Amino acid sequence: MTATKKRRREPPRSYHHGDLRRSLIEAALELLAEEQNWTFSLREVARRARVSHNAPYNHFADKQQLLAAVAASGFLTLRDRMRKAIEGVDRPDAALVKTGVVYVRFGIENPAFYKLMFGSVLGSGEAERPEDLVEAADAAKSVLTGIIERGASSAVFPGLRNDPKRIQLASLAAWSLVHGFTMLAIDGLADGLPRRAFNAAAEQAAKTLVAGLKGSPE
Amino acid sequence: MTATKKRRREPPRSYHHGDLRRSLIEAALELLAEEQNWTFSLREVARRARVSHNAPYNHFADKQQLLAAVAASGFLTLRDRMRKAIEGVDRPDAALVKTGVVYVRFGIENPAFYKLMFGSVLGSGEAERPEDLVEAADAAKSVLTGIIERGASSAVFPGLRNDPKRIQLASLAAWSLVHGFTMLAIDGLADGLPRRAFNAAAEQAAKTLVAGLKGSPE
DNA sequence: CCATAATGTGGGCGTTGTCAACATAGGAGT
DNA sequence: ACTCCTATGTTGACAACGCCCACATTATGG
Known part of the structure; x- marks a missing residue:
């Protein structure tokens, strides 16, 4: 896996995000650092990553899995x-x-x-x-x-x-x-x-x- | 006219509970033991104690205080x-x-x-x-x-x-x-x-x- | 004996987690 | 090139939640 993917110059402005999984983890880390707890909602994480509230479910079965x-x-x-x-x-x-x-x-x-x-x-x-x-x-x-x-x-x-x-x-x-x-x-x-x-x-x-x-x- | 009071009856379960605060703590302990986590809702605790979903707020400022x-x-x-x-x-x-x-x-x-x-x-x-x-x-x-x-x-x-x-x-x-x-x-x-x-x-x-x-x- | 605090009820608001249905993009096989 | 598949994204919906409000009921003490 991770074969040489074609590096499209097209920025991730497209319908698909690119590497949403990583973005979600990073957004969660930001919220964690800011609020000093993990009571933030999954929807909030999605908002940070600028995706819809349901996009995370393509990468994590539920909130627990993201955490x-x-x-x-x-x-x-x-x-x-x-x-x-x-x-x-x-x-x-x-x-x-x-x-x-x-x-x-x-x-x-x-x-x-x-x-x-x-x-x-x-x-x-x-x-x-x-x-x-x-x-x-x-x-x-x-x-x-x-x-x-x-x-x-x-x-x-x-x-x-x-x-x-x-x-x-x-x-x-x-x-x-x-x-x-x-x-x-x-x-x-x-x-x-x-x-x-x-x-x-x-x-x-x-x-x-x-x-x-x-x-x-x- | 509608406010007719029938207070001759006096079952032990009156309008007031008696010691709701303690009952709520015990209900929470039950749920904690049963589910092995404290994601149970405050409303569920209230249900266990057979009171409305708002009664707990007379004894605890919020869910955190009960916990x-x-x-x-x-x-x-x-x-x-x-x-x-x-x-x-x-x-x-x-x-x-x-x-x-x-x-x-x-x-x-x-x-x-x-x-x-x-x-x-x-x-x-x-x-x-x-x-x-x-x-x-x-x-x-x-x-x-x-x-x-x-x-x-x-x-x-x-x-x-x-x-x-x-x-x-x-x-x-x-x-x-x-x-x-x-x-x-x-x-x-x-x-x-x-x-x-x-x-x-x-x-x-x-x-x-x-x-x-x-x-x-x- | 009634005013007032303490306590419990019902309704409501905004948000949440998750499900279902649908839309879009990129590749694989023909 | 065209189709179809699958991965990935979107919108919409629902029940349940925490917590706020107004109101009902009891207890208390001046």
């Missing part, structure tokens, strides 16, 4: 940011802390976006979870898991004993910590921490967990 | 469960682990309820957060904080040095861990852990953090 696509894109950019953040870092313990800080910052800087990623579809009680979304979420998690695996195999985290089961649990704990921290910070439940103290607090929290991983097994 | 009341009640029962769980436990480290497990279990057993507590109002981008709700959330958190304070003053968590600032951060980290773990578990992102493994996993995660707290300061 799911937005959420998936969020997980992917989050993954990329974490990857970039640890490009030069060798020590797994340092990398883990760094990743946590970047993760939390992403959430705090895009609160509504971050909440949407987890809140709009994943936990909405729908048994039907779009494949793309779950994949994207796993891709983000795999950054954490990868670091912990390296730490386990290089004996930086001796408590894990290089045991896949323990590694899995530790990764889950790490994700839990950063995810929970981010959520609480966004929700304004992180005590009276001033805005710029979040980074330090996140770093401290991550270090506490890493200290636990460095220790011997219980 | 906020439901959320607040959730935080209070969560607090109670945690308190009860550690009634006989003396050692702060054991109490902390126990509390975490109970916390996670509450969330997993009432997934939609738990998500509502954090998702419907707190993080909805509204600057206006009902006082009751924030208070109730703090009350739940205070159980964790209380344990960590005891651990700090009794030198079970020497890393904290009995320093209020460090205690605050550690409490936040603890809450982050259990909150994040619960959310991920609810969202089905906790790997392929079988349902009954959650307890063990939660316990392990909590222990890892506690191990970090027990260690010396960095």
Whole structure:
């Protein structure tokens, strides 16, 4: 697919839009950033993209599916940011802390976006979870898991004993910590921490967990 | 002439309801449990309580306020469960682990309820957060904080040095861990852990953090 | 005993999500 | 080139929603 399509100079003023699917996702992202929630209507998204209120249904089965696509894109950019953040870092313990800080910052800087990623579809009680979304979420998690695996195999985290089961649990704990921290910070439940103290607090929290991983097994 | 009053009859179901406010909250809880989300309409809640679609507005400014009341009640029962769980436990480290497990279990057993507590109002981008709700959330958190304070003053968590600032951060980290773990578990992102493994996993995660707290300061 | 607040009812407005029917454009096969 | 198919867009409609209004009914206290 994506063979070389004829690049018509004709701008998308025609009846057909060109790449409406992407436009809709971008419009949704705009609204999300402006209103800091996803209560905007599908019709409003369509208006932004200058199409009729029913055009979106050619690309998304319903509003949920559009939100799911937005959420998936969020997980992917989050993954990329974490990857970039640890490009030069060798020590797994340092990398883990760094990743946590970047993760939390992403959430705090895009609160509504971050909440949407987890809140709009994943936990909405729908048994039907779009494949793309779950994949994207796993891709983000795999950054954490990868670091912990390296730490386990290089004996930086001796408590894990290089045991896949323990590694899995530790990764889950790490994700839990950063995810929970981010959520609480966004929700304004992180005590009276001033805005710029979040980074330090996140770093401290991550270090506490890493200290636990460095220790011997219980 | 038309306004003839027949007030000799007095069934318990009079024009006024009695305690509609509570009934509405209970109806909302029912719907929440049944549908596992809070997309139900305010009118549906009113129907459950057998009142007109406008009666709720005498007790709640809007739908959000009703959900906020439901959320607040959730935080209070969560607090109670945690308190009860550690009634006989003396050692702060054991109490902390126990509390975490109970916390996670509450969330997993009432997934939609738990998500509502954090998702419907707190993080909805509204600057206006009902006082009751924030208070109730703090009350739940205070159980964790209380344990960590005891651990700090009794030198079970020497890393904290009995320093209020460090205690605050550690409490936040603890809450982050259990909150994040619960959310991920609810969202089905906790790997392929079988349902009954959650307890063990939660316990392990909590222990890892506690191990970090027990260690010396960095 | 009645004025007034508290509480519940019915009607209505503008908007929403989604369905159905129809219109248009671009390609594939002949 | 012509036709037909399919992807994609449009308009129209409907029931349901949140919330506002005016009004009805009860409770209360001066």
